[in-house]
Amino acid sequence: MKRTLITGAAGFLGSHLCDRFIAEGHYVVGMDNLITGDFKNIGHLFENENFEFSHHDVTKFVHTPSDLDYILHFASPASPIDYLKIPIQTLKVGSLGTLNLLGLAKEKNARILVASTSEVYGNPLVHPQNEEYYGNVSPIGPRGVYDEAKRFMESITMAYHRHHGLETRIVRIFNTYGSRMRLNDGRVVPAFMGQALRGEDLTVFGDGSQTRSFTYIDDQVEGIFRLLMSDYVEPVNIGNPDETTIKEFAEEIIKLTGTDQKIIYKPLPQDDPLQRQPDITRAKEILGWQPKVHRSEGLKKVFEYFKSLSSEELQKKEHRNFSKNS
Structure with missing residues (x-):
């Protein structure tokens, strides 16, 4: 039986990876400090x-x-x-971690896959973004702590x-959505879903013309698994090239949820990328991977998940116990 260590195991993506690797016959060690993760995401695994x-x-x-x-x-805030x-x-989890x-991988002679992000491209000057693009990132801006x-x-x-000579793999993850996301964590899908279910107007930053490309969790996990098992060592984009503007996406959520909320606009945060769309040529050619779940199908599943939450969870604001210690 293969033994696999997954850090960030109690997070959204990490918990789904635990499920997948156990299903593939691996013994999984899930590691998390629970700063942003939640036991409820892996509670179903404790008796496994x-x-x-x-x-x-x-x-x-x-x-x-x-x-x-x-x-x-x-293991990283996302x-x-x-x-x-x-x-x-x-910064510490991306560097020291x-x-x-x-x-540890060197000591155990283990293959390691690290979770990078489309944010390495910053506010891109190349569109769509391919793995050979070096990015347009501000190292001293507020988002630089994550990007850098x-x-x-x-x-x-x-x-x-x-x-x-370590066996390494690098995945660049584009916006991913699915069950176990935290409401009100600042990411687009749970933010819009939460506002719609609470009867609030949907908040769009800027004029809504900035674009994003959303990948359903099952597709993301499949791409990560294929990359880990491949022989390819350079970064690979795993994302859905189906691009939409944030304004169009907000309108899509309002239609899906059957609500009559309005869209309200607030100033665009500093260094927020204006375009985000993956070039997945490398994933197609090397991994034989491309997304299968259309956004309309994936959003229906996520909407059902969020509707199943208790009213207390829907109304709860984010009050995480973040330590100020460095």
Whole structure:
């Protein structure tokens, strides 16, 4: 039985990866410090004999006594609300956390996949974005704590591959949505869904002409799994090239939810990217992967998930217990 360590296991994407790897016959060690993760995302796994949980911060030394075949590093805040509240922790998990896990992979002779992001492209001057584009990122802007953490992650991962011959993989994740997302975490899909279900007007930043491309969670997990099992070491975009403006997306949510809310506009945050669309040529050619779930189908599933939440959960605002310690 293959043994796989997944960091950020109690998060949205990490918890779905735990499900997938257990289904593939792996023994999964899920690691999380629960700053942004939630036990409820993995509660269904605690009685599974092929799962164990480690409550640990990967910016501290990481050790597991048993052998490991694979490591997936998904421990990082992913929503703007989170990484703007905990900027130093965000930088540390992308730098120190990645360094610790690369060291563990070297010790265990394990293959490691690190979760990068489309944010490495910044506010792009190339559209759609392919993996050879270096990006347009402000290292000192408020979003730089996330963008540069991921850019450093990619750099040190490739250094370990070239210098130590470590088996490494890098996935660049574009906007992904699905069940287990937190309402009010600042990401577009849960933000709009939450506002619609609470009868609030939908908030669009800027004039709504900025674009995003949304990938359903099942497609994202499939792409990540294929990349890990491939022989390709350079970054690969995993995303859905079906691009839409934020204004059009808000109108789509209003129609889906059957509400009559209005769209209200607020100033665009600093360094917010105006365009986001993946070029997935590399994923198609190397992994034989492309998204299968159309946005209309995926959003219906997510809407049913959010409707199933209790009224207390729908009304709850984000009050995370973020430490000020660096």
